[in-house]
Amino acid sequence: MELLNSSFSEPKEFSRLIGLKGWNYKKAKRMEVVVVGCGGLGSPIARLISRFGIGKLTLIDNDIVEIENLNRDGFEIKDVGKNKAEVLKSKIENFFDSHPISIKAIPENVLNISVDEIVETADLVITATDTTNSRIYVNDVCIQHNTKMIDVGFTTDGLRGHVRLIIPGKTACLRCTYFELPSPEKTNLKDKLNLEKKTGYAISPAPTLTFLASLAAMMAFNVLFEISRLPSYISANLAEMKFSVVELKKNPKCEVC
Ligand SMILES: [Zn+2]
Numbered sequence: 001m002e003l004l005n006s007s008f009s010e011p012k013e014f015s016r017l018i019g020l021k022g023w024n025y026k027k028a029k030r031m032e033v034v035v036v037g038c039g040g041l042g043s044p045i046a047r048l049i050s051r052f053g054i055g056k057l058t059l060i061d062n063d064i065v066e067i068e069n070l071n072r073d074g075f076e077i078k079d080v081g082k083n084k085a086e087v088l089k090s091k092i093e094n095f096f097d098s099h100p101i102s103i104k105a106i107p108e109n110v111l112n113i114s115v116d117e118i119v120e121t122a123d124l125v126i127t128a129t130d131t132t133n134s135r136i137y138v139n140d141v142c143i144q145h146n147t148k149m150i151d152v153g154f155t156t157d158g159l160r161g162h163v164r165l166i167i168p169g170k171t172a173c174l175r176c177t178y179f180e181l182p183s184p185e186k187t188n189l190k191d192k193l194n195l196e197k198k199t200g201y202a203i204s205p206a207p208t209l210t211f212l213a214s215l216a217a218m219m220a221f222n223v224l225f226e227i228s229r230l231p232s233y234i235s236a237n238l239a240e241m242k243f244s245v246v247e248l249k250k251n252p253k254c255e256v257c
Pocket of ligand 1: 173255
């Protein structure tokens with residue numbers, strides 16, 4: 001194998017990835033991934049994908065860690081009161097000895113910032129946020145810049161969820177299946193920001209979230225290192241331990257893709 005004989009030496013942290021199909025450190029180090037939402041899903045996703053040896057990670061979340069979040073994997077009592085993106089950045093920065101990973105934490109609601117520049121240069125964007133507006137907004141920007149996206153979500157009963165892959169121009173984007181949405185010009189996603197006040201909470205057992213996070217992280221690995229052709233939608237019903245894979249077709253009437 002070419003890599004095993006390569007004179008290029010990777011940090012020892014990644015020696016147990018050598019030989020893994022598609023992966024090599026040089027390639028990984030050039031990768032740039034954006035994670036939108038750094039809670040119970042986004043936090044394990046970011047921690048897992050950083051273990052691939054990627055060089056640049058952008059974390060976006062305006063939320064603060066609360067006592068109620070401590071049932072989720074990745075948060076500790078000392079994190080309470082701090083911004084989720086900044087907490088995650090400080091944890092990942094302690095993962096490695098000689099691997100330089102550049103992490104930018106943006107403690108803002110994604111709807112309040114322009115993500116064009118961030119998305120344009122990224123190899124992959126992952127949305128793990130609990131609001132539809134945020135994911136649709138990121139979807140639109142990803143399609144515009146031809147950036148691949150993975151969307152992850154779970155149901156309010158805490159037992160089911162999905163991982164979805166969006167390859168602009170090839171697979172269905174989020175708007176292809178949210179039929180009720182008007183065109184981007186009329187949607188004004190950002191104007192709806194104030195309507196996003198939380199009216200309840202999603203039940204969120206840690207294993208559901210980490211299961212979906214692992215699935216999303218492995219899908220990310222597949223996308224970044226081009227391992228195989230992937231399905232565009234995976235749903236997991238963890239109440240009945242049933243899993244399904246669906247190919248979502250592009251909607252010819254979609255306004256963005
Ligand atoms: Zn579409």
